[in-house]
Amino acid sequence: MKLPKTRELKEAMAAVIKGPYTAKFPEVPHRPHPNFRGQPEFDDEKCVGCLACEEVCPVGAIAHKDITDGKEGPKRIMIHYTDVCIFCGQCEAACIADHEGIKRSKDWELSFFDRKEEALEAIDKELQLCEICGSPIACKGHLRWISEKIGELAYSTPTLYLPRLRSLGIIDENIVGALKDKGRSDRVKILCARCRRETTLTTS
């Protein structure tokens, strides 16, 4: 019979006195170290849907889907795939919303019954479409964010000042309809770069 080594005997004695080394997970939740860098989570209130986090993510754990013909209106779905994420924190570092649109948490749990359905987190943001061609321009919150950042310079283009004035309730759609000339009134709309160029260069 093979006798146990002294080290094994010591460990067995210590385990009898102090309890086992292994944790009773999942009955007893594991509490990570205070400095533990866990998976990031979106903050629906703070995120403006700018896609900077998607750009910098080294493993493609962040993606988006633009829905332009949904019943609830145009929206951008921001998706974080938790099973792909390596918890590096680059998304938080690049987040334009004061690093708060997506933030690292202490969450580390990565076991799922249905990986395809459960290993992701998603939030919806309102999407602004071009008022002529209908192509997505940016999220409404992102346009407001840019407009606030650049201050009075936002009044150089209706694409930036209209969302702001509409959100403040200062103007509504009627101001556009009040202009009789079709070509000129098109300029006072929220437009993508191509339609802005066409209406500016081709209407008199």
Ligand code: SF4
């Ligand atoms: S923590 Fe790193 S890997 Fe995970 S989503 Fe953010 S940038 Fe991507």
Ligand code: SF4
């Ligand atoms: S606001 Fe932050 S979290 Fe939201 S899309 Fe931009 S970078 Fe990502």
